[in-house]
Amino acid sequence: MTKKIKLELMWIGKENRPKLEPRILIENPTKSYHAAQRHGESDIFDNRLIFGDNLLALKALEQEFAGKVKCIFIDPPYNTGSAFRHYDDGVEHSIWLSLMRDRLELLRHLLADDGSLWITIDDNECHYLKVLCDEIFGRANFVANAIWQKKYTVANDARYLSDNHDHILIYAKNMNLWLPNKLPRPSSMDARYNNPDNHPKGRWKATPLHAKSGSQSADTFSYKFRNGVSWSPPPGTYPRFSAASLRRMDDNDEIWFGKYGTATPSRKTFLCDLTNIGTVPLTVWLYSEVGHNHEARNETKAFNSENPFATPKPERLMQRIIHLSSHPGDLILDSFAGSGTAGAVAHKMGRRWIMVELEETCHTHTSFPA
Ligand SMILES: C[S@@+](CC[C@H](N)C(=O)[O-])C[C@H]1O[C@@H](n2cnc3c(N)ncnc32)[C@H](O)[C@@H]1O
Structure with a gap:
């Protein structure tokens, strides 16, 4: 008989819940x-920048926006x-967990069924945050932990290892309903496509006719092409x-037998189909x-050189x-807007947005006095 034990992340004060009026x-x-x-x-008309504690703001947004947000990005204080x-980044570990738990629960409620949550975080709290998110979103909805190279220089004054990356924890509200969009193909990938036989469909690349796994029986499979060449998948x-x-x-004419017609047959995979x-x-x-942290800082300096925001994220991220x-x-x-990079980029990309910021920087950095 197998015994299942449920493990739970515990911290002092976990049982205490804020009373939300x-x-x-x-x-x-x-x-x-x-x-x-x-x-x-x-037309994008109703974007909102909310000044205040995100716990109360998220609660207030629930009535209108529950289940409607497609993407939640948060870059909370890392608790370093x-x-x-512009803000404090150090509270007792268990307090940080409680603060995050209360907000993540509300965020989950706001997320659309086919929506996703993206959290930037560093090694200080990442692994606790992962377990906390597993509890709230379900382990089955954990998509990935992407590693972002936030810095490219070596911190020679680091006592142990130079910290050059942040984590991006990604969760789907429902893994069965969510898929990421694809990234545009870099043009360097196209350089591998040629057209040595002047095929009317244009540039192509030779790709194998066999695969590592499959459902068709491999042992008996053999195919004879028009030129008399027989092909079977290699063993295994x-x-x-x-x-x-x-x-x-x-x-x-989409099979390639090499320049001299003697090579193992392969498929012409056409660029126009990809x-x-x-x-x-x-x-x-x-x-x-x-991008990287230094790039982000230069971006904020471009419009506030006297007092740039301390910890912005780069627009490219x-x-x-x-x-x-x-x-x-x-x-x-x-809901942790800081200098407002997420909203600014969302705006440029034709998305609607809501941001929340607690500090006075909401008036001086996230938005500018008109
Ligand atoms: C790491 S910064 C975000 C930086 C942002 N991603 C950017 O590109 O500028 C975290 C922000 O969260 C804000 N914050 C912290 N606690 C908050 C709360 N309870 N409600 C709303 N904002 C909060 C801080 O004031 C700070 O501006």
């Missing part, structure tokens, strides 16, 4: 602005013990295509693709997350 959000007309009228259905110029592999597909490819497919995102995100998780018109929520 219902709140309403009140617009401050002196700080609001938008066009006088809508011009089209796709630092006192940044499987045919990638049915006999009918091989016949169709052979008839359309361009809309894109590439699957990796779990390692290099600074060259999505936000672009990647928003691209993978949403489409134009979808709603993006960032």
Whole structure:
């Protein structure tokens, strides 16, 4: 008989829950602005920047937005013990867990069934946060822990190891309903495609006719092409295509037998058939693709050189997350807004957005006095 034991993350004060009185959000007309009228259905009109504690703000948003947010991005204080110029980043570990738990539960409620949550965090709390999120979202809805190379220089003053990456914990509200969008194909991938036989479909790349796994019986499979060449999958592999597909490819001159017609047959995989497919995102995100901390700081300096926000995220990182998780018109929520990178990038990408920020920087950094 097998015995199942349920393990749970415990911390001092876990049982204490804040009592949340219902709140309403009140617009401050002196700080609001938008066009006088809508011009089209796709106009983005009702974005919100909320000044206050996100616990209360998220509670207040529930009534209108429960189940409607497509992508939640949060970049909470990492609990590093630092006192940044614009906010404090050090509370007792168990208090941090309780603060996060209370907010994550509300965030989950706001997420659409086909939505996803993305959290940036470092080694101080990442692994506790992972277990906490497992409890709230379910382990089955954990998508990945992407590693973001936030820094490319070595910290030679580091006592142990130079800390060069952050984690991005990714959860789906429901793994069966969520899929990330593909990334655009980098043009370097296209360089491998040529057209040595001047095929009317254009540039192609030779790819194997066999696969590592498959359902067709490999032992008995053999196919004879029009030129008399017979092909069977190499030992331990499987045919990638049915006999009918091989016949169709052979008839359309889509099988390559090498420059001299003597090579092992392979499939011509055409570039024109791939361009809309894109590439699957990796779990390692290099600074060259999505930016780094220094780049983010320069971005904020460009419009506030006197007092740049201490810990912004680069726009390219936000672009990647928003691209993978949403489409134009979808709603993006960032409840730890800081300098407002998530909302700014969401706006540029044609998404709707809601941001929440607790500190006065909401008026000086997230938004500017008009
Ligand atoms: C790491 S920063 C976010 C930086 C942001 N991603 C950017 O690109 O600028 C975390 C922010 O969360 C805010 N914050 C912390 N606790 C909060 C709370 N309870 N409600 C709302 N905002 C909070 C802090 O004031 C700080 O601005």
